[in-house]
Amino acid sequence: AQKVTQAQTEISVVEKEDVTLDCVYETRDTTYYLFWYKQPPSGELVFLIRRNSFDEQNEISGRYSWNFQKSTSSFNFTITASQVVDSAVYFCALSEARGKIIFGKGTRLHILP
Amino acid sequence: GAGVSQSPSNKVTEKGKDVELRCDPISGHTALYWYRQSLGQGLEFLIYFQGNSAPDKSGLPSDRFSAERTGGSVSTLTIQRTQQEDSAVYLCASSLFAGSLAGELFFGEGSRLTVL
Numbered sequence: 001a002q003k004v005t006q007a008q009t010e011i012s013v014v015e016k017e018d019v020t021l022d023c024v025y026e027t028r029d030t031t032y033y034l035f036w037y038k039q040p041p042s043g044e045l046v047f048l049i050r051r052n053s054f055d056e057q058n059e060i061s062g063r064y065s066w067n068f069q070k071s072t073s074s075f076n077f078t079i080t081a082s083q084v085v086d087s088a089v090y091f092c093a094l095s096e097a098r099g100k101i102i103f104g105k106g107t108r109l110h111i112l113p
Numbered sequence: 114g115a116g117v118s119q120s121p122s123n124k125v126t127e128k129g130k131d132v133e134l135r136c137d138p139i140s141g142h143t144a145l146y147w148y149r150q151s152l153g154q155g156l157e158f159l160i161y162f163q164g165n166s167a168p169d170k171s172g173l174p175s176d177r178f179s180a181e182r183t184g185g186s187v188s189t190l191t192i193q194r195t196q197q198e199d200s201a202v203y204l205c206a207s208s209l210f211a212g213s214l215a216g217e218l219f220f221g222e223g224s225r226l227t228v229l
Contacts, residue, residue, distance in 0.1 A: 045204070045220040077152075091156060097212035099144060099163050102173070102216065105155035 002027055004094050007102035011081055014112050015033040021077045021107045029053075032043070034068065034075045045091075051075065074075030079109075087111045115139070119205050119221035126195055128228050134190040134224045138207030145188050146208075146218065147180060151201040157205075162188065163211050195228045202226070 003026040013019045025034065036048040049059065051068050059066045063080045079086055089108045095101040118137040126132050138145050143146055147159040158172035162182040173179070177195075182188040202225050206218040 037218075043202075045206075047217045047219075050217060074155065089153075095211070098169065100158065100161050100169050101146060101211075102158050103148070103156040 001100050002094055002096055002100065004092050004102055004104035006090075006092055008107045010110070011109040012110040012112060018078060018080050019082055019109065021079075021090050021109065023077065023093075023104060025073050025075065025092070025094045025099070027073075027094060027096055029096045031061075031097045033095040035095070035101070036066065036075075036077050037091045037093065037103075038088045039091065040088040042097055048090075048104050059108045067091050082111045084111045084113055117207050117221035118204055119132050119224050120204075121224055122222065123191055123225045123227075125229065126197055128197060131191065131193045132195055132226060134192075134203050134205075134226070136188045136190070136205030136207075136221060137186070138186065138205070139209075139219055140186075142209050142219070143185070143209035144207045144208040144211035145182055147188070147190050148204045148206065150223070156204065159190070161211075170182045188195045192226075195226075197228045200226055200228045 005024045007110055008022055032053045038046040038048055043060045049066055056068050065078045067076045089106045091106045092104045093101050143164045145162040147158040149159055150156050159167040160180045165172050177193045180190045200207045202223040204220055206220045206221045208216045210216045
């Protein structure tokens, strides 16, 4: 069955600290996609990244980086030198070949000034 | 408009009434999704449409919920005999591709439903 687990419900860090958000997924498919979305206090969902199951290269985009490890079924997200504007709820999501996309319950991140 | 449009943005209804929520996806997007987000909670999958294929209704919580997509474009989510636990934000999203070519989801601003 398709499942996404974000075990960290809420995290608080002081500005400029690094923080890693965990995402563990379950799927029986060999072809699938993983996503991260950000939901700031304003409510709109913002796409951050998409990664397919055949590409295990880590990705870096500015202060954001993603670590995809198929061996542990994890797709973790790290924010380096966090800023107050990073405060949001972050969702990890999984799409199987059938197309259904399910989301984890999200991690609420507080960046304290 | 260029984005996903949802209406109404806010709906207050009495317990037992039926409600219809509308989603107008981005033109040309073949995939359309409905999710429900209760206060402070995650996104709960409801239903997924892909082109002319039969929809994946596996997330609909009860037979009071139904959805249709007409002409491969506009979708309507209907909740019959609403209950207080149906109160949530209902989010619609569309994507150019899905499945093995899954792409970014573009979300609407949501329809906030309050059942009194």
